[in-house]
Amino acid sequence: MLLYEQKLQLFGLWDTDRDIPLEGSHWLNMDNLIKALHSKGHTVTVVRTTKSWCTKEESLHYSFSTIPVTDGVEYEEFVKRIVKKVIDRVRNDWSLYFFMFSSMSKVHKHACDLATAVLKDKDLMKTLKENQYDLVLTDPAWGAGILVAHYLQLPLVYNVRWVISREGHLTIAPSPMSYIPMTLSGLSDKMTFTERVKNMLFYLLFTVRDRLTLRPQYQAVCDEFFQPGVDFYELLQGADLWLMRVDFVFEFPRPTMPNVIYTGGFQCKPAKPLPQELEEFVHSSGEHGVIIMSLGTFVTEFPHDIADVIAAAFAQLPQKVIWRHKGDRPATLGNNTLLVDWMPQNDLLGHSKTRLFVAHGGTNGVQEAIYHGIPVVGLPLFFDQYDNLLRLKERGGAKLLSMATVDKNNNFLEALQDVLDEPSYRMNMQKLSRLHRDVPMEPLDTALFWIEFVMRHKGAAHLRTESYRMPWYSYHSVDVVLLLLGVVSVLILLLVAIVRYLCVRKCLKRKIKSE
Amino acid sequence: MLLYEQKLQLFGLWDTDRDIPLEGSHWLNMDNLIKALHSKGHTVTVVRTTKSWCTKEESLHYSFSTIPVTDGVEYEEFVKRIVKKVIDRVRNDWSLYFFMFSSMSKVHKHACDLATAVLKDKDLMKTLKENQYDLVLTDPAWGAGILVAHYLQLPLVYNVRWVISREGHLTIAPSPMSYIPMTLSGLSDKMTFTERVKNMLFYLLFTVRDRLTLRPQYQAVCDEFFQPGVDFYELLQGADLWLMRVDFVFEFPRPTMPNVIYTGGFQCKPAKPLPQELEEFVHSSGEHGVIIMSLGTFVTEFPHDIADVIAAAFAQLPQKVIWRHKGDRPATLGNNTLLVDWMPQNDLLGHSKTRLFVAHGGTNGVQEAIYHGIPVVGLPLFFDQYDNLLRLKERGGAKLLSMATVDKNNNFLEALQDVLDEPSYRMNMQKLSRLHRDVPMEPLDTALFWIEFVMRHKGAAHLRTESYRMPWYSYHSVDVVLLLLGVVSVLILLLVAIVRYLCVRKCLKRKIKSE
Known part of the structure; x- marks a missing residue:
């Protein structure tokens, strides 16, 4: 294997553009993987736009090719609009769904523009061809990487949680709607008849949206650059390997395929010591311990009234609190609460004094809570966050609140107290942590092994069914x-x-x- | 983990009875696994009958509980009848299918009798309960172990290839009949419309057989010993872990489930040096190398005319031949052919002089051929042997002959020459060998890890969907x-x-x- 590590090169294509939300946690995950590949001696090229937000030129662990893409909506504005809608109490409201639906269509329009720009750039494509990469690594939440991989006729590996608009498994594995809950449906794998009807409606809605608004955009790029008969959805399903960013400690058990490799929590690491100042603050909590709160990188603004309620609740607790909060200092803030711009979240979650994590429910944060076995009070905002937190709640490791009612009837304080006082929350999270860590191979090493497997064997054809090429009426007999x-x-x-x-x-x- | 290895005990239930074919390769596989468990410090109890054929009292690596079961058909007679039918040119004939169908029903009748005898034995059941085993390990080709596991309320692990009458995956994973070939159908995963119709007919036939003749027998035992409402098929599907004796180098890619662990070829080992006499014979083959032929333990008799044709074909080759043959010495036997009663098959397959394996297509032999990368000429007899060999043929590593025509038109000689002279057969098998060996963890170690995982966590509930409890009309929405x-x-x-x-x-x- 060492032979290959030095000899071969790896090509990572990644749709990065400051105009469209292709970054955030998607990029953070890819970055983790690329760093690990680089540390094993692989050369990685990242294709990015001039306006890329997350990928920095000065990164040392991979080389760049920069694609100029000039127009686009403002990424920050897009996120702010969503957050505003959420804060305006439309969580669980159909208007939010439709807003998200229409926004996602625009996002994919930009991804297609990016793909077109890349494929049209003759010099770039010539260089990429000449470099003789071993594979394309991409996140199929957007389809540009898939199209470029087909152009270059290279093996394709996904770092995946979402495919265009659906949870990854829905595209690759048989998914009976009777026990596979659709994302955004807020359902678990055990449903009543009414819930199964709701789930099926979600499935139909997403399928219709997919066929009518998303796929045609990518198919148009296919038709422009490839031979007639090249079907985008077949390209998408034809990837050699799917490195799925979940595991079955997090995800409900469900059918899968041989070329799906589970790498959930691959970014989690044992905690490093905290900076001295923070360690002193944490240590001062004594036997009561520490609560940490972070709603991710997206939520920079926070309405005063909700912030006040949250601060007031924290002030009534004997614990110390570290709160990632960028807005004005809430009037009700107690002495026990430390506001920070940024926190070493993984190191704090792994600290022995940490008792509770107030989280928005991004996949990464939830996986880190599982890894360290810390119970959660969830304040989901949008996308899959409610569904992620629901998976912890179903296992008895979290309590969920809605942003719409967080400031009503002492809801927030009661949730905090409940999770702090009832030992089962912590015991259940510790159990999930034990299950998650009890694997033959670390998730990051597993991901690296299988990426290198595809390099060694120039694909993984024996793990991949080609049944997706059948017409639907034949596939379903x-x-x-x-x-x-x-x-x-x-x-x-x-x-x-x-x-x-x-x-x-x-x-x-x-x-x-x-x- | 070491902590557990000394403290806990493992309970293996295995249906062994010399009267019914529960042994053969099924037992050999289980024996391999038990040896490995024993070498890791586990205590294993095997439940067997007084007339057990394969399990010897003098085995040192596990302790026995012996169950007296007295009546039953003669096992050897049963096998001889099948072999006779095969040799009488009824391979590919419906009459053979129906003969097998009716025989299998009798076999399961005996398995049910065994289960009843075990469950009725109050002293035995008391002892088993008191021993506080950590899990039951069984081969679900017969259902007795499943019933005893439920009685003892213990986690259940399968060492599995067949479940009652179907390939294991058909019971646990979604299996679209459009690309999952039924065993005995002789089809691959790429089918024409006519082949898909044939496949569906096989599916219907097996399903009807299963529901009408096999399941009711086991359900009757359930009804006798358990509370009303205990469904045998639910018990069967509810096992914590399925150690599946295939991998996707052998099996066609297809949907699977999180609690299926692939351990195909776990019995394969690097070759040990041959006994001196055999090594001298092999070495004397020079550049031409050696052919080995074995049709498994079942075929002890062989018709003279076919044996003569085979011997005559071997005699015309420059290679040396080692042939496991127990009947009379064929008249046409050449000087280059050595007849043996038994051979160290794995060590011969791993020898650098070995060029070709003439095999009947049992799963173990096929896996060993893959492990060592030796091309195959297949002479399938019954059960899954044709389908096993077909998997090698589809990958370009084997040529198949029918017993019905092996003595016609130089068929056998031509097949041997073709596989010896055409390098692609060897190259393809070598490729399969590389793929099979390129895994993060050896199959046997993987099996042991997951067995111990179930011991540590008292099951593997998070990997197991309970959707099988739904009525079929709900499951299929x-x-x-x-x-x-x-x-x-x-x-x-x-x-x-x-x-x-x-x-x-x-x-x-x-x-x-x-x-």
Whole structure:
């Protein structure tokens, strides 16, 4: 294996553009993987736009190719609009869904523009071809990387949680809607009849959206650059390897495929010592311990009234609190609460004094809570955050609140007290932590092993079914069932005809006889 | 982990009875696993009958509990009857299928008798309860172990390839009949329309057989010993872990489940040096190398005419041949052919002089051929042997012959020469060997890790969906689809009614006006 590590190169294509939210946690995850690949001696090229927000030129662990893409909506403005809608109490409201739906369509429009810009850039494509990369690594939440991989005829590896608009498994693995909850539905894997109806409606809604608004955009790029008959959805399903950013400690058990490798929590690490000042603050909490609160990088603004309620609740607790909060200092802030711009979240979650994590429910934060076994009070905002937190709640490790009612009836304080006082929350999270860590190989090492596997064998064809190439009616055996039903019907009709013929003959004979 | 290895005990239940074919390769595989568990410090108890054929009292690596079961058909007679039918040229004939079908029903009758005998034995069950085992390990090709595990309320681990009468995946994972070939159908994962019809017919046949003749037998034991409502098929599907004796170098890619662990080829080991006499014979083959032939433990008799044709074909080759053959010495035997009663098959397959393996296609032999990268000429006899060999043929590593025509038109000699002379067979098998060996963890170590995982966590509930408890119409969302279709129909009817009402009203008004 060492032989290959030095000899081969790895090509990572990643849709980074400050105009569209292709970054955030998606990029952080990819960055982690690329760093690990670099440390194993691989050379990684990242394709990015001039306006890229997260990928810095000065990064030392990979080389860049920069693609100029000039127009686009303001990324920050886009996020701010979503957050504002959420804070305006429309969580759980259809208007938020439709807003998200229409926004996502725009986002994919930008991804297609990016793909077109990349594929049109003759010099770039020539360089990429000449470099003879071993594979393309991409996040299929946006489709540009898939199209470039096909152009370059290279093996394709996904670092994946979402595919275009659906949870990754929905695209690659059989997913009976009777126990596979759709994201955004807020359902678990055990549903009542009504919930199954709701789940099916979500499935239909997403499928129609996918077919009508998202796929055609990417198909148009296919039609422009590739031979007739190249189907974008087949390219998407044809990836060699899917490094799925979940595991079954987090995700509900469900069907999967041989080329899906579970790498959930691959970014989690044992805690490093805290900076001295922070360690002193944490240590001063004594036996009561520390609560940490972070709603991720997206939520920079926070309405005063909610911030006041949260601060007031914290002030009533004997614990110390570290709160990642960028807005004005809430009037009700207690002495026990430290406001910070940024926190070493993983190191704090792994600290022995940490008792509780108030989180928005991004996949990374939830995985870190599982890794360190810290119970959660969840304040989901948008995207998959509610569903992520629901998975902890179902296992008895979290309590969920809605942003719409967090400031009502002491909701927030009661949730904090409940999770702090009831030992089962911590015990359940510790159990999840033990299960998550009890694996034959660390998730990051697993990811690296399988990426290098694809490099060594130039793909992973033996793990990948090509059944997705079948027409839907063949895949689901509709044609076969219709034929068999037809044959059975004909046989029954024949039988009936024969019986009738015999009866009629008999009757006629009897009639003739009697006459 | 070491802590557990000394403290806990493992309980293996295994249906061994010399009267019914529960042994053969099934037992050899289990024995391998138990040896490995024993070498890791686990205590294993095997439940067996007094007439057990394969499990020897003098085994040192586990302790026994012996269950007296007295009646039963003669196992050897059963196998001889099958082999005779095969040799009588009924391979590919429906009469063989029906013979196998009816025989299997009898075999399961005996398994149920065994389960009843075990569950009725109050002293034994008391001892088993008191021993506080950590889990039950069983091969679900027969159901007795499943029933005893439920009685003892212990976690259940399968060492599995077949479940009652179906390939293991068909019971646990979604299996679209459009690309999952049924065993005995002789089909691959890429089928024409006609082949898909054939596959569906096989599926229906097996399903009907399963429901009408096999399941009711086990259900009767359930009804006798357990509370009402305990469904045998649910017990069967509810196992914590499935150690599946295939991998995707052997099996076609297909959906799977999180609690299926692939341990295909776990019995394969690097070759040990051969006994001196055999090594001298092999070495004497020079550049031409050696062919080895074995049709497994079942085929002890072989018709003279076929044996003569095979011996004559071998005699025309420059290679040396080692042939496991127990019958009379064929008249046409050449000087280059050595007849043996038994051979160190794994060590011979791993020898650098070995060029070709003439095999009957048992799973173990095929896995060993893959492990050592040796091309195969296949002479399948019964059960899954044709399908196993087909998997090698589809990857370009084997040529298949039918027993019915092996002695016609130089078929056998031509097949041998073809595989020896055409380098692609060897290259393809070497490729499969590389893929099979390129794993993060050896299959045997993987099996041991996950068995111990179930011991540490008292099951593997988080990897196991409980969707099998749903009624079939809910699992397949038939009820939801019917409701939605109903709602849509009512809406359409309402719309039509309103339109008609408006039209009628308009017409009436016009009529009144015109009047």
